[in-house]
Each structure stands twice: as C-alpha cells, then as structure tokens.
Amino acid sequence: GAVVSQHPSWVICKSGTSVKIECRSLDFQATTMFWYRQFPKQSLMLMATSNEGSKATYEQGVEKDKFLINHASLTLSTLTVTSAHPEDSSFYICSARRNDRGYEQYFGPGTRLTVT
C-alpha cells in the first residue's frame, strides 16, 4: 500500500507555456502533500506544502504565482508551472503524508520537466 503516482513522468514544453503536473495518492487519503524540486545529483528542495481545501504554504523564495498548487481532493494535488522558462527545467517530485500515519512521506516517481 501507500502508492503515489505522478503524471506526466516527463514533459517537454516551450518557453512561455504552462505545464500541469498531477500527484495522486492511489490507495490512501492525504490531507497533506508536498512538492519538491531536485536538481541532478542534488538534494530535494521543498517548494511548498499542499493542504486539501486550503491554500498551499510556499517556502521562502518560491514564487506562488509561478508555481500554482491546487489540492482539490484528499487524493490529488496539482502543480502548475506557469510561463515556464528554461531555468524551470528540473525534476519535480511530490510526496503524500497518510492521514492515518503522522509522519511518513510517500514519494511519487517524479516528473522530468524540460523547457526549451
């Protein structure tokens, strides 16, 4: 159990366009989901905490108008990268915290975004 999926697994887009990434908890409910960004051979950087039914909490330095997060249900959070630029190219990973367990985060497989 505790499977998290992400869609798409990879995407290539042109500068100026927007890209939506979905994160789903498949077999559990998650009031809280997290969005991370990971550069090659580097650690995960928390971008924002997504809470079902309320606004996301963004980490310092992360533009909330550029990285739109919507957590509309207990199993789905979306991250939209708006007006993407090449510097937004990265590996985006979501994780979900189970409602019936306080602390473990289950990570999705990630989405590789390339902006040309």
Added chain:
Amino acid sequence: GQQVMQIPQYQHVQEGEDFTTYCNSSTTLSNIQWYKQRPGGHPVFLIQLVKSGEVKKQKRLTFQFGEAKKNSSLHITATQTTDVGTYFCAGDNYGQNFVFGPGTRLSVLP
C-alpha cells in the same frame, strides 16, 4: 534558517565493508527521518527517530538520534551491492520546517 548537513558527500566501499553517514542540524529537531534514493528512482522512507538518544535497527541498518536531537547517523553493516544509492536525512523542526540534507551517495564495489 534551519540547515541540515550530511557527511560524507560520497562514499565508496568494498562489498562487505561497513558504511556510516552522519547528519547534523543547526537547530534542535522534533524528529528526523531517513530516506534512500536509488539511482534513477525516488526517495523511499526508511525510518523516523523521535526520542533523544534513540537507536533503531532494520536488519543491517542501525539508526541513531543524538542526545541533543541535533544529529543522527545511519550505519550499514557488511554492505551489499543492493545498498547502492543516496541516503538522505530530513529534519523536522516541530512542524516549522522540513529540510532534507544534501545526501550521502554510496557506491559498493563487488
């Protein structure tokens, strides 16, 4: 802000040798978690430590949480090639921050 450091950054060991990675936080933590990320994969939760001085074991892996709740270690006994990957610690600052360390990349030579 809260910083989490890990050493070493890289470790190459011969199969059968032991391995240890150390994690240090600039602030006292409510809990610390350890994750393993295989090459090309995503992080997988290993364990959480909550109590001061706590020691937990998972087969060949031993996790420790320091008395001051600012540092932690992961020790692998008799490494195997399946242990290859990057080991991240992540510090939880009483819900205020959740910060991953930079990770220790382990390679195991057969």
